[in-house]
Amino acid sequence: MNFFNEVIKIIVDYHGMLLEGLGYTMLIALIGTVVGLLIGIIIGIVRTIPKSKSAFVRVIQKIVDVILTVYIEVFRGTPMMVQAMVIYWGYAFASGGNTLPLIPAGLFIVSINTGAYMAEIVRGGIISIDKGQFEGAQSVGMNHFQTMFHVVIPQAIRNILPSVSNEFVINIKDTSVLNVIGVMELFWQATKIQTMNYQIFQIYVIISVMYFIMTFTVTRILRLFEKLLDGKNTYVIHGSQSDPNAEIKITEEAHG
Amino acid sequence: MNEPVFQIEGLTKNFGKNEVLKGINLTVNKGEVVSIIGASGSGKSTFLRCLNLLEQPTGGQILYHGEDITAVGFNVNEYRTKVGMVFQQFNLFNNMSVLKNCVIGQQKVLKRTKEEAEKVALYYLEKVGMAQYRDAKPRQLSGGQKQRVAIARSLSMDCEVILFDEPTSALDPEMVGEVLLVMKDLSKSGLTMLVVTHEMQFAKDVSSRVIFMDGGVVAEDDAPEVIFNNPSNPRTQEFLFRVLNKDI
């Protein structure tokens, strides 16, 4: 079996490069997703600020809203590969030839791109929360930020977790476009190995498997995380009629 | 005893072209328990929601201890800690335990320490008979239990007034009693209560005053004995005839 021997040889010879690529891919995808989610949450909170009574503040709110809409539409409406080129070479152009360090550039590009998608996902998550949750918070005197931070966003995040996990998986795969600016992620490493041993098919089979292991693992871990967030389906009742110190454990019935 | 908490004058509220409140005049004194009755759509909820500014009034004036609550610079959030609200659909925070529901507002708005807030919360949870369930999540409770927690949540803010918007309408019949019992206890504690309700027995027995709302105005405002035995407005008679005969 020639193929398997060649694959094993590539792994043995180039495992350092492959692992470095895997590391950068995971790093950029993870940080890009987390930062993107934070961007999405901040935009979600800003966009739901109630209209001010003051006309001046209302104008500012409108301007901010337009800027955010443009950001979201532009970054969702163009390929990330093109965004990477524009940002990387745009910086070089503007700074008179200096280039951004590659890994931070990659992190920036994936974060800001993911943020645009997350903004829409978070918006959907916020809309899905019952109006009563906002009113309950207002009725005890919470302001907009307290309401969002303590009541709405935690519930929204739980609801959007499947979409967030989907974005993470997309990012693991799509960091590969960063090879156009030379970020040393997995795909870029493959293109380098390819120039050294020309076994293109074998190399890309290897990184396919590596991408798949990453996405599969991440999906499973996040699904576990979702279960964890749902909390225990049991609770303790403190005290009973006969014994004030009794602790009775109740298991919730499954809802249909 | 006749210290006014609310002085409401000419309160109007429009939703677009729909005039829902058409000039409400009402004074509520400290410690009063006012039941608000009236047909569905007569503006009862809108009125309560204007009182704690969940709806912005269109016109007129609401004074709280003499202070105009719609004035620019009025601290709405601080006001809401004093004027609590209990909703038909409970609106407990779904992501928090019973205890946390009663603690979070105290911590974040009143800036109490966690220990202090928990002590207050447990005191009121005990009062509504829900202290045992402090660790349960809202989804693990029955409707009546949820509503009792919602009452404790308002009380934990050390509020002076609670606005109740049909607190028992979403409950299964066998749970209505437990909530009304808690409210009856509260009515003796000096808390000022405004209660929109379809529970005529409660209005009759517990409240110090009954208001009949009709078409966005206060059509009749009197002691419960008068409203239920000898109403002067024919619309009140008609309404009571309809709702009371439904029960027979």
Ligand SMILES: Nc1ncnc2c1ncn2[C@@H]1O[C@H](COP(=O)(O)OP(=O)(O)O)[C@@H](O)[C@H]1O
């Ligand atoms: N947010 C709203 N937007 C538009 N119309 C509303 C809104 N809330 C209430 N209304 C209208 O106001 C009227 C009175 O409603 P409501 O105050 O809920 O009456 P009640 O509580 O007495 O049944 C109804 O016709 C209702 O359709």
Ligand SMILES: [Mg+2]
């Ligand atoms: Mg109503």
